[in-house]
Amino acid sequence: MIYNEEFETLPREAIEALQLKRLQQVVSRVYHTVGFYRKAFDNAGVTPDDVRSLDDLKRLPFTCKQDLRDNYPFGLFTVPMSNIVRLHASSGTTGKPTVVGYTQRDIETWATLMARSFVAAGLSKNDIIHNAYGYGLFTGGLGAHYGAEKLGASVIPMSGGSTKKQIMLLQDFGPTAICCTPSYLLYLAEAGKEMGVDMSSLRLRVGILGAEPWSERMREQIERALDITALDIYGLSEIMGPGVAMECIEGRCGLHIYEDHFIVEVIDPATGEALPYGKTGELVFTTITKEAFPLIRYRTKDISRLMPQVCKCGRTFVRMERVSGRSDDMLIIRGVNVFPSQIESVLLEIDGLEPHYQLIVDREGSLDTLEVQVEVREKIFSDEIRELQNMEKRITKDIKDYLGVTAKVKLVEPKSLQRFEGKAQRVIDKRII
Amino acid sequence: MKVEQISIFLENKPGGLSSVTKALSDAKINIRALSLADTSDFGILRLIVDNVAKAKEVLNEKGFAVGKTHVVAVEVPDRPGGLNSILELLTGKGINVEYMYAFVERSGENAVIIFRFDSTDEAIEALKNNGFNVLKGEKVYGL
Numbered sequence: 001m002i003y004n005e006e007f008e009t010l011p012r013e014a015i016e017a018l019q020l021k022r023l024q025q026v027v028s029r030v031y032h033t034v035g036f037y038r039k040a041f042d043n044a045g046v047t048p049d050d051v052r053s054l055d056d057l058k059r060l061p062f063t064c065k066q067d068l069r070d071n072y073p074f075g076l077f078t079v080p081m082s083n084i085v086r087l088h089a090s091s092g093t094t095g096k097p098t099v100v101g102y103t104q105r106d107i108e109t110w111a112t113l114m115a116r117s118f119v120a121a122g123l124s125k126n127d128i129i130h131n132a133y134g135y136g137l138f139t140g141g142l143g144a145h146y147g148a149e150k151l152g153a154s155v156i157p158m159s160g161g162s163t164k165k166q167i168m169l170l171q172d173f174g175p176t177a178i179c180c181t182p183s184y185l186l187y188l189a190e191a192g193k194e195m196g197v198d199m200s201s202l203r204l205r206v207g208i209l210g211a212e213p214w215s216e217r218m219r220e221q222i223e224r225a226l227d228i229t230a231l232d233i234y235g236l237s238e239i240m241g242p243g244v245a246m247e248c249i250e251g252r253c254g255l256h257i258y259e260d261h262f263i264v265e266v267i268d269p270a271t272g273e274a275l276p277y278g279k280t281g282e283l284v285f286t287t288i289t290k291e292a293f294p295l296i297r298y299r300t301k302d303i304s305r306l307m308p309q310v311c312k313c314g315r316t317f318v319r320m321e322r323v324s325g326r327s328d329d330m331l332i333i334r335g336v337n338v339f340p341s342q343i344e345s346v347l348l349e350i351d352g353l354e355p356h357y358q359l360i361v362d363r364e365g366s367l368d369t370l371e372v373q374v375e376v377r378e379k380i381f382s383d384e385i386r387e388l389q390n391m392e393k394r395i396t397k398d399i400k401d402y403l404g405v406t407a408k409v410k411l412v413e414p415k416s417l418q419r420f421e422g423k424a425q426r427v428i429d430k431r432i433i
Numbered sequence: 434m435k436v437e438q439i440s441i442f443l444e445n446k447p448g449g450l451s452s453v454t455k456a457l458s459d460a461k462i463n464i465r466a467l468s469l470a471d472t473s474d475f476g477i478l479r480l481i482v483d484n485v486a487k488a489k490e491v492l493n494e495k496g497f498a499v500g501k502t503h504v505v506a507v508e509v510p511d512r513p514g515g516l517n518s519i520l521e522l523l524t525g526k527g528i529n530v531e532y533m534y535a536f537v538e539r540s541g542e543n544a545v546i547i548f549r550f551d552s553t554d555e556a557i558e559a560l561k562n563n564g565f566n567v568l569k570g571e572k573v574y575g576l
Contacts, residue, residue, distance in 0.1 A: 376442045376475075381498040383440035383477055383549070384531055385470050411475050413444050415496040 003119035003151075004112070007260045008315045015259050015316065020054050022288035023263060027051050027060070030294055033078040036071055037296065057263065057286065058274050062297045065098060068238065073099040079292050089137045090237045097137070100237050101292040107146065109289055110240055113258050114147020117246035120256065120313070121206050121231050123177055125152030130175035130204075132184065133211070134160040139241030140211055144179045147243060153177075160184065167192045174203040182207075182214040182222060182230070189225035200227035206249065208233050210242055213323050213341060217348045232322055238298055239285045245320055251311040254319030261289045264318065265297070266306055269327035280305040280337075282327045283320065301327045303339060331361055331427060333368045336405045340426040343372060343407075346398045350391075352379030358417050362430040370407040372399065375414050434557045435503040436547070436570045437485045441478045442498040445471060453478060453492065460491040465576060466547055468534035479534070481506075481547065483574045503553055506536065506573045508543040508566040516546065522563055528556045538576045540568065545576070 002008050010018070028048040030037040041047060044061045051057065068076065073096075077084065085104050089097040102110065123129065129148040133140030141159055148155035156175055158166060166188055170178070178185065185207055192199040204226055210233035222230045234255050235242035244262060245255035257264050262285050266275045269282040283300045287293075303326065307319040325339030332338070340359060347353045353374065360371040372395065380391055392409045399407045418425075443449040450469070457464060466481040482488045485501070492499045509515045523530065529551040536545035545568065550556040560567050 376498045378498050378500065381440075381442050381500045383438070383479055383500050383502045385472060385477060388442075388475065388477070389472065411442070411444075413442060413496070414498045416444070 001119050001122070001124065002314060003116040008116065008256075008317060010260070010316055012316060016054055018260055019263055019288060020051075023054070023057065023286065024048070024051055026286075026288050026290075026294045027296065029078055030296060034076055036067065036076060054263070057265070057297070060297055062272065062284065062299050063295055064299045065238075065301075068098040069096055072096050074101065076295075077101050077293055079103060084292055086142075087137075088139045088142075088237055088241065098238060100139075103291040106240075106291050106293075109261065110143060110243060111146035111150040113240070113243040113261065114143055115150040116258065117208065117233055117243050118147055118151050118153065118177070120246045120248040120315075121177065121208050122229075122249040123151065123153060123206065127177055128154045128156065128173060128175040130156045130158055130166075130170060130173070130178045132158050132160055132166060132178060132180035132188075133242070139235070139237040140179075143235070143241035143243060144208070163188065163191045164195070167195060167197055170202050170204065171197060176203055177206045177208060178204055178228075179208045179233075181211045182209040182218055183212060185209060185222055185230075186218070186225065189222070193225075199225060202226065204228050206231060208246075210234055213325065215341075215345045215348060216322075217345065234320065234323065236300060236302075238295060239287060239300075240290065244285070248311060248313040248315060250313035251319075253311070254307050254321050256311065256315045256317040256319055259317045262287055264306065264320065266304070267299075269301075269303075269330060277306050277308045277318075280321075280324070283323075303327055303330070329427070331359070331370075331429070333361065333370050333405050336403065338370070338403055338405055342403055343399065344426075346402050347374060347395065349398065350380075350394065352377060353395075356415075356417050356419075357426065359427045360430065361427065368431065370405060371410055372407045373410045373412045373417060375417055376411045377414055434505070434561075434567050434569060435553060436481060436506045436568070436573050438502050438504045438547070438549075439480050439482065439485060439488055439492070440500040440502060441480070441492060443476045443478055445474055445476055449476070450478065452495070453497065456491050456495050457482065457488060460487060462488045462491070465538070465574060466534065466536045466545075468532070468547075470532065479532075481536070481573060485574070502549065505548045505550060505553060505557055505560070506545055506568040507548060507560060508540050508568060509546050511539070511542060511544045515544070519546075519560070519565060522559060522565075523550070523556060526555065526559050528552055528559065536573075536576065540566075540572075540576060545573070 031048045040061045046059045083103050084101040086102040089099045131144045135141030189199050207230045219230045232247040235244040245257040247255045265284040266281040275281045283302045285298050287295050302323045304320045304323050325341035344355050356375045358373040362369045395409045463483045468479045470477045489499050531549040533548045
C-alpha cells in the first residue's frame with residue numbers, strides 16, 4: 001500500500017519539476033525574510049533568480065549546525081512567532097541545543113510523512129502502534145504520534161523508560177507495531193525474556209526503528225528475538241524529525257526519501273563537491289515545503305549513498321542506504337576513507353566479538369598506520385596461540401576485504417578499553433600532519 | 434583421567450603476570466604448574482591450581498578472560514628416554530601434542546608432564562594400554 005500514491009509514484013521528470021518550483025519559492029522566501037541567508041547568498045554571489053534549474057542548487061551556500069547555534073534560538077525562522085505552533089530542540093551534547101519551529105501546516109506535513117512511513121511499513125488504521133520514542137523536546141515521540149493518528153491507527157503514547165510497564169502493555173494491549181530506537185528494542189527484548197515473557201509470541205509484527213545508526217546484524221538480532229520485521233526510519237530534527245525517509249517493507253533495501261518535500265544531495269565531506277548517485281558521501285538536505293524553519297543545503301554529517309533504481313514497491317522516490325557513519329568521525333588512512341562504524345560492523349560479523357574496540361592511527365615515516373584494538377572475551381579466547389593468531393588474521397583480512405585498508409589487529413584484555421557513556425570516542429589519532 | 438587447566442589471556446605489558454599471581458595469592462590458591470606461551474603482543478598463561486572453580490571465579494572478577502581446558506598429566510620415568518617413550522607411542526597412533534610442560538613436583542620417583550593433545554580420549558586410552566600412569570585430577574591438584 002502507498003499512502004500518497006499520487007506523489008509517491010510520480011515519474012522522475014514530474015518530481016523534478018515540482019522540486020524546482022518549490023525550491024525557487026523557498027529560496028526567494030528565505031532570502032527576503034532571513035538576514036543570515038541574505039548575507040550568505042550575497043557572499044556567495046548568488047541571488048534567488050539564479051536558481052533556474054535543480055542543478056543551480058549547487059551554487060547556493062551550505063548551512064551547517066554552527067549556523068543554527070549562531071542564530072539561537074529563533075534567528076532562522078521565517079514566520080513571526082504568532083504563526084509558530086510548536087518548538088522542538090535537539091539534545092545539545094556540546095553547548096546550546098538547536099531549536100526548530102513548526103507552523104500548523106508544518107505539523108500537518110510532518111504527520112502526513114509519518115503516516116506515509118507507517119503505510120510503507122505495512123500498517124493501516126487497523127493497527128495498534130506502541131510509540132516508545134521519547135515525548136518532549138525530542139522530535140521522535142510527537143512526530144510518530146501525530147503520524148499514527150493521521151493514519152487513523154490506535155497509538156499508545158508510551159514514551160521511553162518504565163521498561164516493565166512497556167512489557168506489560170506489549171502483552172496486554174497487543175500492539176502490532178512498535179516505534180523506538182533499535183538498541184532500546186533489543187533491550188526490551190532482553191528485559192522481557194528475563195521477566196519470563198515469550199517475546200516472540202507477542203502480536204508485534206513490525207518495528208519502525210531509527211534515531212541512531214544500526215547495522216544489518218542488529219536487524220537480524222531484533223527480528224530473531226521478537227519475530228518481527230525491523231525497518232529503518234530516518235530523520236533529523238533540523239530537517240523535520242522522523243519521517244524524512246523510510247524503508248519500505250516490500251523492498252527492505254534503502255530508505256525512500258520524500259522528495260516532494262526535501263531535495264537530497266550527497267557531497268564529498270572534505271571538498272563540498274556534489275557526488276553522483278551511487279557514491280558514498282555526506283547527506284545534504286534542502287527543505288522545500290517547510291514554512292517556519294526552511295533549511296537550504298543543510299549538512300547532516302550523516303554518511304550514506306543514493307540508489308536511484310525504482311523500487312519494487314512502486315515508489316519512485318530515490319532511496320538512501322542505511323546511514324553508515326558520521327562525517328565528523330571519518331578518517332583518511334593512506335587515502336582510503338574509513339569510518340569507525342565500518343570497522344564496528346566488520347567486528348560484529350565475527351561470532352563472539354563485542355563492539356568494544358579502539359582505533360589508533362599513527363604515521364611511520366610517510367605511511368599511515370591503523371591499529372585496531374579488540375578486547376578478547378571468553379567466547380573467542382583459546383588456550384592455543386594459533387587460534388588467537390587466526391582470529392587476528394581473520395579480522396585483518398575482513399577489514400582489508402571490506403574497507404580496502406590494511407590494519408594491524410591487536411588483541412587486548414577484557415574491559416581494558418575505555419567505556420563511554422554517551423558518545424564514544426573510538427579514535428586516537430597520533431599523526432602530526 | 435583428565436585434568437582441568439585454566440588459561441588466561443595476558444597482554445604483553447609490565448605487571449600483567451603479577452596481577453594474576455596477586456589475585457590467586459589473595460584467594461589463597463596454590464599454583465601447581467604453569468606455562469606461559471607468548472607472541473610479541475600477547476601471552477597465554479596456563480595454570481594447574483589446587484582449586485579450579487575458585488581460581489576461575491576470582492580471575493573473572495578481576496576482569497580476565499579465563500578459559501578451561503582438559504589436559505592430561507602423565508608420570509614419566511625419570512631417566513634418559515623417559516619422555517621419548519611416550520612421544521614415540523603417540524606418534525605411532527597419529528596423536529598430536531598441541532603443547533606440554535613439566536610439573537613442579539615429582540610423583541614418587543617419576544616426573545609429571547602435562548600434555549594437551551588434539552584427541553585427548555584416544556591419548557589417555559593409548560597411554561593406559563601401554564602401561565603409563567595417567568594421573569587423576571584430584572591427585573594432581575594436591576601433589
